[in-house]
Amino acid sequence: MERRTGIVGLLLLILGGCLPGAGPAVADCPRAQVTPLADLRSGRVAEDRRVTVEGVVTGVFTDDDGLGGFFLQEGDTPPVGLFVYAPALDGREPKAGDRVQVAGRFVRFHQRPQLTRLATLNVCAHAGPPRAVELRLPEDAARLAEFQDVKVRLDQTLTVTGNAELGRYGSLHLAAGGRRFRPGQGAAHPRDGDGTRLIVLDDGSYRANPWPIPYLDAEGTRRVGDRVDGLTGILTQAFDAHRIHPTRTPVFRPGNPRPAPPARPDASLRVATLNLQNYFLTLGSRGASSRAALQRQRQKLTEALHGLDADVISLSEVENRDRVLDDLVATINLGASKRQRYRAVASAGAGTDAIRNALLYRPARLTLLGSDADPDPVHNRAPLLAWFRPAGGGRPFGVVAVHFKAKVGCPPEGDIDRGQGCWNERRTAQAKRLLHWLDRVRRDDAPVLIAGDLNAYAAEDPVATLLARGKRDLSIPQLPSPQRYTYVFRGEAGQLDYLLAPPALARQVSNAGIWHINADEPPFLGFSGRQPAPGPWRSSDHDPVWADMAHSPSLVR
Numbered sequence: 001m002e003r004r005t006g007i008v009g010l011l012l013l014i015l016g017g018c019l020p021g022a023g024p025a026v027a028d029c030p031r032a033q034v035t036p037l038a039d040l041r042s043g044r045v046a047e048d049r050r051v052t053v054e055g056v057v058t059g060v061f062t063d064d065d066g067l068g069g070f071f072l073q074e075g076d077t078p079p080v081g082l083f084v085y086a087p088a089l090d091g092r093e094p095k096a097g098d099r100v101q102v103a104g105r106f107v108r109f110h111q112r113p114q115l116t117r118l119a120t121l122n123v124c125a126h127a128g129p130p131r132a133v134e135l136r137l138p139e140d141a142a143r144l145a146e147f148q149d150v151k152v153r154l155d156q157t158l159t160v161t162g163n164a165e166l167g168r169y170g171s172l173h174l175a176a177g178g179r180r181f182r183p184g185q186g187a188a189h190p191r192d193g194d195g196t197r198l199i200v201l202d203d204g205s206y207r208a209n210p211w212p213i214p215y216l217d218a219e220g221t222r223r224v225g226d227r228v229d230g231l232t233g234i235l236t237q238a239f240d241a242h243r244i245h246p247t248r249t250p251v252f253r254p255g256n257p258r259p260a261p262p263a264r265p266d267a268s269l270r271v272a273t274l275n276l277q278n279y280f281l282t283l284g285s286r287g288a289s290s291r292a293a294l295q296r297q298r299q300k301l302t303e304a305l306h307g308l309d310a311d312v313i314s315l316s317e318v319e320n321r322d323r324v325l326d327d328l329v330a331t332i333n334l335g336a337s338k339r340q341r342y343r344a345v346a347s348a349g350a351g352t353d354a355i356r357n358a359l360l361y362r363p364a365r366l367t368l369l370g371s372d373a374d375p376d377p378v379h380n381r382a383p384l385l386a387w388f389r390p391a392g393g394g395r396p397f398g399v400v401a402v403h404f405k406a407k408v409g410c411p412p413e414g415d416i417d418r419g420q421g422c423w424n425e426r427r428t429a430q431a432k433r434l435l436h437w438l439d440r441v442r443r444d445d446a447p448v449l450i451a452g453d454l455n456a457y458a459a460e461d462p463v464a465t466l467l468a469r470g471k472r473d474l475s476i477p478q479l480p481s482p483q484r485y486t487y488v489f490r491g492e493a494g495q496l497d498y499l500l501a502p503p504a505l506a507r508q509v510s511n512a513g514i515w516h517i518n519a520d521e522p523p524f525l526g527f528s529g530r531q532p533a534p535g536p537w538r539s540s541d542h543d544p545v546w547a548d549m550a551h552s553p554s555l556v557r
Contacts, residue, residue: 029054029101029124037072037080040106040113041148052103053082053115056127058151059234059247061204062086062093067245069114070094071149071234072102073130081149081234085109085116094121096247097129112148112238129247132232137176141196144235144242151247153232154199159255160226161198162491167524167531170203170210171243172222173491179225181485182494184420184457198491200243201231201250213524213531217252220533224488224520225256256520258537261307262513268548269365269390271399272310273451273497275542276301277526278355279328280319286354287319289528297527298331300539304517305332306340307536308544311365312388313342314401314451315358316381316542320350325358339364345386349373357384357401357452365391374437378429380405387443397505398448400438404430404455404462420460427456431465447505450498453542457494458484471500474512474547486543488519499547512547519543 035051045051055072058081062068068087074080084102086093094100104118132153135143154176161180162173176197203214215222233246264270279297280287288294305313318325325344333341345359345368361368369387376382385400407421415425431454438448450471456462458473467473475484475498485493499512517536525533526541 029099030122032101032103034101035106037074037082040082040115041080045106047107049106050103050119051106051115052101052120054099054101054124055082056130057094057096057098057100058130059204059245060093060096061245062089063204065205065207065210067204067206071151072100073150076130078146079130079133079150081147081151083112083114083149083236084118085114086118086121089121092121094123095126097126099124099127110238112236137199138196145237147235148237150235151233152235152244153230154244155230157227157229158199158231160222160224160228160252161493162488163222163224163520163522164488164490166215166222166522167213167529168208170205170214172201172215174199174201174228174231175491178482180492182457182489182492184460185485185494186457186459198241199231200241201228202236202243202245204245206238209530215250215252217254219258220531221258221521221525221537222252223254223256223258224493227253227255229253256516259516261309262511262515262546264309264548265510265550268510268550269312270308270310270546270548271312271314271449271451271499272308272544272546273314273316273401273453273499274304274308274544275316275403275453275497275540276318277540277542278317278319279315279324281321281324281327282319285319286317293528296532297539298328299534300527300532300536301328302332302334304536304539304544306336307517308515308546309340310546311362312386312399312451313360314399315360316401316403316453317355318358320352320354320356325356328358329360343368345371345384347371347373347382347384349375349382350384351375351379351382353381355381355403357381357403359384359386359399359401361386361388367391369396369443372441374433376433376437378426378433383434383437385438385441385448387446396443396446398443398446400434400448400450400452402430402434402450402452402454404453406455420456424456424461427454427460427462428465431462435466435469447502449505450500451545453497455496457496463498466500470502472503472506474499474501474506474509475514475545477509478512479514483514483516486514486519486545487541493519497542497545499545501547505549508549510548510550513545515544515546517543 032052055074060070069085101122103120104115132151158174161175232248233244278287342360350356366388371386373382381403404427410422486497521538524530525538
């Protein structure tokens with residue numbers, strides 16, 4: 001804001017600054033009965049009263065999509081802050097560091113004290129921005145409430161642990177000490193149930209759908225795992241979280257760059273699993289809402305599946321109609337060589353659920369020996385089992401595509417959330433039934449690999465049930481614990497998708513991993529998002545899991 005001088009400034013001074021907007025800069029603030037900011041925050045002043053306050057401006061957020069005002073701060077032992085709602089200053093707003101006197105009405109908006117309906121705003125002097133209060137998490141988590149509306153600096157490295165609200169509200173969830181994990185992942189993963197490591201980086205606005213979307217890198221994303229140092233801004237509390245509106249542009253460092261497709265040896269056989277996040281041809285149902293979104297979904301899934309380069313793929317969340325699976329196969333086979341083309345395993349027992357499990361395989365690499373499905377009513381989606389023999393001869397093996405019941409749609413009683421999400425008893429029963437069924441339909445002791453979305457984290461009962469029967473998680477020997485996740489929920493990562501094999505098959509695995517192309521990417525990059533990204537990024541909300549089995553006497557003669 002330009003300081004007002006000359007005739008205009010003299011007139012404003014004569015009028016006592018009674019016009020809305022910033023008055024002239026003067027050596028001292030006009031004489032007034034000033035109410036300390038501490039009295040407003042403490043409740044000693046009744047709401048809806050006219051008051052006059054003084055303080056130094058610490059942050060101005062009056063852009064078109066901003067908070068519609070600025071923050072004042074008074075004192076330093078301790079400092080006290082207050083938000084001044086002034087959406088109609090029209091270029092007359094003060095600068096950070098200005099000492100101002102403001103008269104207006106004191107109110108509480110969503111329990112947050114603020115000044116509104118300004119009568120006067122005088123810039124008294126430029127005092128310079130106050131020094132930020134130095135804080136650290138989790139050590140100072142209990143003190144955050146003391147510094148609401150105060151300029152702070154978190155003198156540490158913070159990690160992006162959640163980006164689900166970035167496109168919708170312009171905010172990122174940050175955590176001290178690295179990304180957060182779901183409690184069901186086990187004790188080896190950092191997780192604080194009371195949120196003492198967590199802070200939300202906001203964008204100086206409470207409006208929805210900001211444009212441009214803030215905090216993006218050169219690739220147009222901001223992945224979970226990226227880092228920021230020395231975050232500085234105004235600390236507030238809103239929408240059930242402590243937030244910082246930055247007064248200095250945050251500078252991020254890549255901590256989790258986009259990974260290349262997993263390389264594979266030509267001699268190996270690769271098995272993979274991917275939840276497709278509802279591949280539907282019925283528009284406006286669960287998947288794409290328009291033809292354009294469906295085409296984007298096809299393109300993204302094609303790039304993801306081509307990048308996986310698997311010989312057998314277990315798929316979850318395919319619309320339960322034969323033509324949908326035919327459409328998917330035709331889409332990913334378009335332009336592929338004969339050696340790369342897929343064929344779907346037919347299933348006559350997909351059930352009546354809106355979605356089904358599916359298995360795709362490459363006839364050039366594998367011979368299909370037969371298939372089966374379990375119609376037991378404990379399953380929401382019938383497991384689909386197929387038997388294969390490697391092309392050129394070898395011992396057969398099986399792959400069963402599974403998708404256990406989700407943790408949503410909780411009942412009011414019965415199978416409620418007792419720490420592992422609702423429907424845990426149902427998922428555990430599904431695991432037990434799966435084991436029983438596989439024992440019954442086995443073929444000459446051929447090993448069977450369980451592939452799919454179990455909707456259970458690694459330390460939860462359904463996974464424990466399968467591991468107790470000798471199944472092995474193929475990703476464990478290959479990946480460090482912090483990399484074993486396929487899903488991010490409310491800023492916490494965890495593994496829901498698995499390749500589980502008996503020891504005889506697990507011993508033949510030469511490499512395995514999780515291709516982190518989806519869970520770490522912000523949802524707005526997806527096929528139905530506001531800013532869909534080219535490539536496989538956010539082709540689903542789950543990451544694919546893959547494993548390479550080396551040719552050996554136990555698998556191929």
